[in-house]
Amino acid sequence: MKLIDEFHHLNEAQLLAAELEAKGVMCHVSGAYSAYHPRSSTGHYTYGVWVVFKSQYRDALEILNGRADSATNPLTVEQMNEIRKSTSMNMIRTFLPFLVPAALTALLIIGLAALVVYFDLRMGRT
Incomplete structure (x- = not known):
């Protein structure tokens, strides 16, 4: 470009x-x-x-x-639209394998942090 x-x-x-x-x-x-x-x-x-x-x-x-x-x-307009469509699909195919593990890692970290806070509050009350 x-x-x-x-x-x-x-x-x-x-x-x-x-x-x-x-x-x-x-x-x-x-x-x-x-x-x-x-x-x-x-x-x-x-x-x-x-x-x-x-x-x-x-x-x-x-x-x-x-x-x-x-x-x-x-x-033509049709050719431009087809190029845009195929480019969008390629971007999704490229980034999806990276996004899923990143999202799962983020959920794991949030879950672990919630457990730490939960046990910390529970231990502090006894």
């Missing part, structure tokens, strides 16, 4: 990404989900528009500079 531009307002970033995607260039807006949280908690102040495929970066620049009407090898 290559960064095209950064914005202080999410809607500006989304508009640029939508313009490029309408012309066949797949984009990603970074920081989009942090817009739903206060800036003080996320520390996020800009939203980046990224071209997903490096091979489309030059096309994106040409489109933005008015020298091209669409990408050389444009992607």
Whole structure:
């Protein structure tokens, strides 16, 4: 991925990404989900528009500079949606094996801490 531009307002970033995607260039807006949280908690102040495929970066620049009407090898909306869907599934498959043991370890630690507190309170009362 290559960064095209950064914005202080999410809607500006989304508009640029939508313009490029309408012309066949797949984009990603970074920081989009942090817009739903206060800036003080996320520390996020800009939203980046990224071209997903490096091979489309030059096309994106040409489109933005008015020298091209669409990408050389444009992607359809269906292709972009399929790529996003498969990427999401791959992320789930990648992180799930790590999340389950981490969650079980956290539950074990919480359970042990609860037992220590329970026995500590019980011993302190006798």
